[in-house]
Amino acid sequence: MMKRAIIYISDSTGITAETVGHSLLTQFPGLEFEPVTLRFVDSELKAREAAELINFAAEKSGQKPIVFSTLVEPEIRRIVMHSQGLFMDFMQQFLQPLADEFELPVRPSVGHTHGQEQQYENRMTAVNFALESDDGLRTQQYDRADIILTGVSRSGKTPTCVYLALHYGIFAANYPLVEEDLENMHLPEHLKKYRQKLFGLSISADRLHRIRSERRPDSEYASLRQCQYEVRQVEALFRQCQISFLDVTTMSVEEISTHIMTQARLGHNGTTFKKP
């Protein structure tokens, strides 16, 4: 059986089409897909090229390609819709009910992921902050941090900080706990006065062993014994210091980030509408 062709198509970045299409496809585990993203399809010429590509994929595979679309221009949509794909239209289906509710006309305009200027600047500043405060660097700027992730080496702190910054403008620093901290079972000096901002990441020793082995195969650092020791100690330390922590063994960086936001009440978490 050939893999099913998946076409994400957009007049802009294609990120929305990819995100929601991917979510839908995870509901069908076991199937195999061949994804293609057609971005910036913003002219009739490009729309015809896209339609040709969809038809070509259909003929080659003998199966309807699945087309996830966020196209908004009517003429461009029409051209792509008339190809041999199964057309899933994320914009049109929802724009009309929204327009009705807002009592506004639907005036298609090519989307921008940019959003508000100030919010965007803040995200970029947060990315710089995350990089500058990676791996225990620049603890002197912890006053500006919204959150400080801590845990053993390779428990996922860095990607999580970067994700929180890039997507939510959260100022996230990270500080690695090293053997000395774990032996003495006390928090490093730099962290003591920021206990309220600390959040721990833990991970199974098996998984940590596998991750570290990729980086430094056959080292003491990557050995299962060492990983077991560090994980046991770090969790005991988190409990002793009453630091909230999360076991990230089976989580993606998206899941880790959003769990942290929920638990640490960062970002938009419904507080605005909470009854007093």
Next chain:
Amino acid sequence: MMKRAIIYISDSTGITAETVGHSLLTQFPGLEFEPVTLRFVDSELKAREAAELINFAAEKSGQKPIVFSTLVEPEIRRIVMHSQGLFMDFMQQFLQPLADEFELPVRPSVGHTHGQEQQYENRMTAVNFALESDDGLRTQQYDRADIILTGVSRSGKTPTCVYLALHYGIFAANYPLVEEDLENMHLPEHLKKYRQKLFGLSISADRLHRIRSERRPDSEYASLRQCQYEVRQVEALFRQCQISFLDVTTMSVEEISTHIMTQARLGHNGTTFKKP
């Protein structure tokens, strides 16, 4: 007029609901919104709390909250749907046509953004690569780079590298061009043998001036004159060395990243199905 309440609701991270909801709302510029994300709504108790919050927002504002949902469990969906919001259902609407096409039953399962294990590991490795190769560091690992971004200081290289890594597993390094390079109009030694991997970012002098002024107000570095000089020189250098470049002045990091992928033919760009 009160801001309209927007509720993103999900049994998982909420990222899909946020992404597609945000795309739809950008079609209605001029309206103001008060967004809230309710994540990990995976029990009937949490569903009832969510419905209460939606009803509370409706009463407080006298307007229907807009509910963008990726909930999949029928009973949880039912509870939330019966609140006083305008319920926009991203999953249900598309799952049935997909299931019909795949000739499979719809078996709701709570979504994971994780995707395939190997692909995920690759993204995390790419994040480490981006951080290690930020700002001209570790040029010795440029052999492993898929792309090397270059340009003047503060032209957006770092967030773009991080985005490409985190979302697409692209190994992206970045190297800043400094005054000396711009005066002499030649590429730094480290870059010469990687010309095929280079991609330039440019930006308007005005915008660069504003960005640099936030960081170092009233410095020579941030002065409009200096920015004008650097931008003029860097674009001349890109042209002289035949390096593709992009003017990122009005672009978000998502737009910059996807434009680069399109131009440099990185990631899934339709090549699989291109006729020979």
